[in-house]
Structure formats: structure tokens, C-alpha cells
Amino acid sequence: MQSKVAISSGELAIVHRVEVAGAPTLVFLHDSLGCIQTWRDFPHELATQTGCNYLIYDRLGHGASSSHPQGRRRQQGYLEAEADILIDLLQRLHVSQPLLFGHSDGASIALIAAAQNGNNIKGLILEAPHIFVEDITLEGVHKTRENYPGGILKQLLTKYHGDKTDDVFYAWADTWLSAGFRTWNIEHLLPQISCPCLIVQGEQDEYGTMWQLEGIANSISGAAKVEVIKGIGHAPHKEAGELTLALCTSFVETLNLTEGEY
Numbered sequence: 001m002q003s004k005v006a007i008s009s010g011e012l013a014i015v016h017r018v019e020v021a022g023a024p025t026l027v028f029l030h031d032s033l034g035c036i037q038t039w040r041d042f043p044h045e046l047a048t049q050t051g052c053n054y055l056i057y058d059r060l061g062h063g064a065s066s067s068h069p070q071g072r073r074r075q076q077g078y079l080e081a082e083a084d085i086l087i088d089l090l091q092r093l094h095v096s097q098p099l100l101f102g103h104s105d106g107a108s109i110a111l112i113a114a115a116q117n118g119n120n121i122k123g124l125i126l127e128a129p130h131i132f133v134e135d136i137t138l139e140g141v142h143k144t145r146e147n148y149p150g151g152i153l154k155q156l157l158t159k160y161h162g163d164k165t166d167d168v169f170y171a172w173a174d175t176w177l178s179a180g181f182r183t184w185n186i187e188h189l190l191p192q193i194s195c196p197c198l199i200v201q202g203e204q205d206e207y208g209t210m211w212q213l214e215g216i217a218n219s220i221s222g223a224a225k226v227e228v229i230k231g232i233g234h235a236p237h238k239e240a241g242e243l244t245l246a247l248c249t250s251f252v253e254t255l256n257l258t259e260g261e262y
Contacts, residue, residue, distance in 0.1 A: 005057075005092060007085060010066030014057040016093070017047060024122060026054040026252075027098045029086070029106030031128075031235075032172040035063030035160050042237045045245055046101075050252040055095065060085070061171065067164055068171070078175060079105060079184075083112035090120075099252065101125040104207070104234065105172075108186065111216070115189035123255050124197040125248055128205055128234050131215050132185040138177060140207045145173040190219035197224045198251040200244060202232035225251065 004011045015036055016025075028043050030036070035058045047054040059082060061068035086109060090098060099122050102110035107129035114121040130137065148154055148169060158165045175181055197220055199213045210228070217224035227247050232239035 004065075005089060007060070007088065009069050010060050012057050012060065012066075012085075012089065013064035014055065014089075016053070016055040017044070018053050020051055020053055024052050025095050025098045026050070026052045027086075027090070027095065027100050028054065028056045029100065029102035029109050030056075030059065030062070031104035031106055033157060033168060034103070034106075035059075035065075037063065037160050040238070042241065042245070043101075046248055046252075049245065049249040052099065052252065055093070055098070057089065061164055062168055063160055068167065078171075079108050079186075080112055082109045083116060086110075086113050087117050096120060097122040099123045099125065099255070101127075101248070102129070103127040103237065104130065111193065112186060112189060114195060115186075115192040121195050123195050123252070124193070125251065126197060126199045126216070127236050127244075128201050128208055129199065129212055129216060130208060131187055131190070131212055133176070133182055134209060134211070136209055137207050138182075141173055141176045145177065148173070187215060187219060190216060191221055193220040194222045196222050196251075196255060198227065198248065199224060200227045200229065200236050200247060202234060202236055202239060203228050203230045204232060205234045207234050 002015045004013050013036065026043065026047055028039055030038060036056045039056060043054045043056055058065040060066060097120055100110040100113065104127065107126040110124055110126060111129060111131065114124055144153065154165065157169060161168045197216065199216055201213055213226050217226050229236055229240050229243060236244040
């Protein structure tokens with residue numbers, strides 16, 4: 001079922017499947033240029049494999065959600081603000097003890113939310129997460145920004161974001177490349193995370209190194225499992241879908257899942 005949820009600064013487009021009574025809920029948090037549609041069939045497949053319900057939403061300014069009222073955001077705390085929105089959304093929809101699945105920026109949002117609301121998060125699946133800014137990340141963003149105006153990426157993103165496409169792109173690129181964002185770091189939050197965590201990254205990820213994975217695994221209070229997939233880049237669920245699905249399914253099945261409200 002697809003609907004919209006009003007928040008203080010606009011409306012979020014959401015899709016949620018509630019077919020299994022009393023089952024836990026997988027919550028999918030897209031990357032910086034993504035939306036509901038860019039997940040493709042992966043959420044449904046993982047929910048089916050694990051017997052979970054699922055929730056996906058477009059962040060403000062993305063996909064079918066409202067435009068961001070501030071336009072292009074260049075603020076150091078935007079990921080923290082998105083974590084606040086996530087926690088509020090889960091409370092409004094009565095989703096207790098969700099499993100958060102975040103990709104890239106979405107993985108960082110999941111980490112922040114788990115640190116702030118840890119007792120209510122059952123587990124984390126993190127694809128290509130960021131906990132601090134690396135040179136390789138800035139190089140990747142800079143290269144993508146240079147190629148964006150006349151490249152195919154803009155055409156692809158327009159399919160998903162329509163007239164919000166430039167705002168989505170430059171909100172990401174200009175924030176990460178801004179001088180103020182260079183010191184962004186959430187390592188201090190990690191010891192507050194006590195839930196189990198699966199961390200998945202492509203060996204050839206163009207936006208981050210293994211230091212991100214090791215930093216999380218060595219700092220969180222809960223158990224962490226790290227999986228590095230050879231021969232792929234920044235989006236394991238797209239580039240190695242079957243293997244990523246199998247890794248995530250195995251992780252979810254090891255959790256002592258309790259029933260939550262929906």
C-alpha cells in the first residue's frame with residue numbers, strides 16, 4: 001500500500017507491506033540520490049525470504065515526496081536531521097523494534113537513529129556506510145559532479161525525481177564537497193549501538209574504504225559481521241543482488257525477532 005505521511009516541512013511518500021501479522025518490519029533507507037523506485041524488487045524479495053513486513057519511503061525532496069522547503073541543502077547536520085525524521089515516522093506508524101536497512105547515506109542515517117533510539121532497533125543492515133569523510137569519497141563525488149550536467153546520470157535521475165532532480169543531486173554533491181562538511185564524523189555515537197549489525201560493501205566501492213567498515217565493527221557495542229563482496233562497487237543489492245539477498249536473509253534469520261506493532 002502506498003500513501004503519504006505529513007511531517008512539519010512537507011509530505012513523505014511511503015510504501016509499506018503488512019501481510020504477516022505480528023512479524024517484524026524491515027525499514028529501507030535509500031542512498032543520497034535514491035528513492036523508493038531505485039530499490040527495485042529487493043525489499044519485497046528480502047521480506048518474502050525472511051517473513052518480515054517492510055516499509056520504504058522517499059526522503060523529503062526525493063521521488064514522490066514533497067520538495068525540500070529549503071531547496072539545496074548544504075548543512076553539516078542533514079544526516080542527523082534525517083535520523084530524527086525516521087524516528088518520528090516509526091513512532092507515527094507504530095513500528096516497534098524495526099530492522100533498519102540503509103544504503104550509503106541511508107546507512108549513516110540508520111546508525112545515527114540506532115544510537116539515539118537503540119533500545120527500539122532490533123538490528124542493522126548497512127550497505128556502504130559512512131561514519132566520516134574520506135578523500136576517496138570526495139574524489140568520487142567531485143568526479144560525479146563534473147560529469148553530471150551533460151551526462152547520462154541526470155537523465156536517469158530525472159526518471160525518479162522529475163523537476164526535483166537538480167536539487168537532489170546538488171544537495172548531495174555540494175554538501176559533501178563543502179568545507180564545513182569535511183569534519184563530519186559520527187564515530188562518537190557508535191558505542192551507543194547495542195543491536196546486531198551486518199555490514200556489506202563492495203571491494204571496489206568508489207566512495208569509501210574498508211576503514212568505514214572496520215570503524216563500525218570495532219566501535220559498536222553489539223555484534224558486528226562484515227561482508228566484503230569482490231568485483232563490485234557501491235551498490236551491492238544491485239550489483240550482486242542474489243549474494244546480497246542471501247547474506248541479508250541469513251543475518252535476519254539469526255536474530256531473535258520479537259513481534260512489533262504496525
